[in-house]
Amino acid sequence: MSAAVAAAAAAATSGYHKSSKRDHREQSSLTPQGVQVCVLPTLNRYENQKRSDWNSFGEYLINHNPPLTLSLCNGAHVLEFLHYLDQFGKTKVHVQTCAYFGNSYPPGPCPCPMKQSWGSLDGIIGRLHAAFEENVGSSKMNPFGVGAVTLYLRKVRDVQAKARGIVYDKR
Known part of the structure; x- marks a missing residue:
């Protein structure tokens, strides 16, 4: 598993995407099985x-x-x-x-x-x-x-x- 895929999978399982204050858009990535996962930031x-x-x-x-x-x-x-x-x-x-x-x-x-x-x-x-x-x-x-x-x-x-x-x- 590459580092990028591992990072994407970790982000997908955590349910939170750390990004800049301005970036609250939906993030997507591929899991090792090739399934696209959308990661929505949890907002306070x-x-x-x-x-x-x-x-x-x-x-x-x-x-x-x-x-x-x-x-x-x-x-x-x-x-x-x-x-x-x-x-x-x-x-x-x-x-x-x-x-x-x-x-x-x-x-x-x-x-x-x-x-x-x-x-x-x-x-x-x-x-x-x-x-x-x-x-x-x-x-x-x-x-x-x-x-x-x-x-x-x-x-x-x-x-x-x-x-x-x-x-x-x-x-």
């Missing part, structure tokens, strides 16, 4: 979430009116995407006129909107930033790292903290 939870977020953002671009390409995407489109995600949020964010504003444990229901939590949005942007660099390769044109997105996330964090009665000290 972060990689799965990153792929899911990337696919969701791609769907958003396709469904945008008019449809957008990734090369035309900018920080304003990222902010639109974050606003779009709010409709799926599960975090109650009290408005300033709500009787429960600033109360971490409100005693009853209120009509305030449900939104994405700051932590979820921050995680999504981080994963999309990494996915953009892996798929496109240019960190200079990365719309997920522009100042407007960073400021928006900071504003969301501050608004949600005040709505829950938590004050963050500025450093």
Whole structure:
């Protein structure tokens, strides 16, 4: 058995193909019996979430009116995407006129909107930033790292903290 065939067989039995961060494509090789074996890399939870977020953002671009390409995407489109995600949020964010504003444990229901939590949005942007660099390769044109997105996330964090009665000290 040659070294290359032995390495391919070992990779096939381990179920994991170590490769560069960018290479998550299916690998194939021949076993000693001449049977082609496809080796799929096992992705961890972060990689799965990153792929899911990337696919969701791609769907958003396709469904945008008019449809957008990734090369035309900018920080304003990222902010639109974050606003779009709010409709799926599960975090109650009290408005300033709500009787429960600033109360971490409100005693009853209120009509305030449900939104994405700051932590979820921050995680999504981080994963999309990494996915953009892996798929496109240019960190200079990365719309997920522009100042407007960073400021928006900071504003969301501050608004949600005040709505829950938590004050963050500025450093």
